[in-house]
Amino acid sequence: PHLENFLEAHAYLHAFEVIDHMYSQLDGFYYEHASNTIKNFIRDLNVYYKRAIGGIENQDEVYQLITAHAMEKDASIFRDDYFYLLNHAFEDRYFARSLALAKQVIDSFDGKKAMEPKEEKNYEQWVLFYLRLLIRANNKKEIRILAMKNWKHINIRRFFTEYCATHDETKWLMNYIKEQIPFEKDPHSVYYD
Numbered sequence: 001p002h003l004e005n006f007l008e009a010h011a012y013l014h015a016f017e018v019i020d021h022m023y024s025q026l027d028g029f030y031y032e033h034a035s036n037t038i039k040n041f042i043r044d045l046n047v048y049y050k051r052a053i054g055g056i057e058n059q060d061e062v063y064q065l066i067t068a069h070a071m072e073k074d075a076s077i078f079r080d081d082y083f084y085l086l087n088h089a090f091e092d093r094y095f096a097r098s099l100a101l102a103k104q105v106i107d108s109f110d111g112k113k114a115m116e117p118k119e120e121k122n123y124e125q126w127v128l129f130y131l132r133l134l135i136r137a138n139n140k141k142e143i144r145i146l147a148m149k150n151w152k153h154i155n156i157r158r159f160f161t162e163y164c165a166t167h168d169e170t171k172w173l174m175n176y177i178k179e180q181i182p183f184e185k186d187p188h189s190v191y192y193d
Contacts (some may be wrong), residue, residue: 063094067101070129073122083129087136099137102130124153131159140169148176 063086070082086098109115109123127150134143147160164173 059093063097071105079122079125080128083125083132087129087132095133095136099130099133102126102133106130124150124155127153127156128159131156131163135163135167140167144172 066082066085070079070086072079086094105126106123109119109126115123127146131143131146134146143160143163147156147163150156161173164170
């Protein structure tokens with residue numbers, strides 16, 4: 001019963017690759033304009049794979065393909081969608097593998113004194129992906145440590161603040177904010193946001 005979903009998903013994947021290749025030949029303006037079409041393909045893929053994953057034994061090849069796209073050096077505008085696939089479509093069966101992969105990539109950035117803007121964006125996306133995985137694992141301590149370490153990234157601050165508001169961590173966050181001195185002049189503080 002899962003085969004039909006899987007074949008449909010596989011057909012979508014090939015269609016996505018053709019479209020991605022075709023649009024990448026265009027200049028920046030048209031590529032940005034066309035990106036919604038590609039994003040919709042990826043989101044549709046997620047639905048199909050989620051349905052198919054339970055009945056298909058050998059998903060390794062598909063998982064590796066999505067991982068390869070997420071691992072590309074330049075920060076892709078689609079990387080968040082690949083992360084969404086890795087986090088949700090593959091769920092528990094590949095959860096530990098995704099967790100280890102995200103940690104490995106983040107650790108590879110450690111010790112770098114300066115990053116180029118694209119590299120910085122790449123790093124930020126991997127941290128956000130790792131934070132989402134840690135939330136699924138309910139690892140509050142590691143989430144706090146990672147968020148505090150990356151406080152200078154506005155998207156990570158906002159993500160973490162929202163997480164605290166929805167996961168009973170508001171009291172802890174307020175205490176943390178009180179300790180930030182002088183918060184009025186700090187461009188990386190919650191107050192500043």
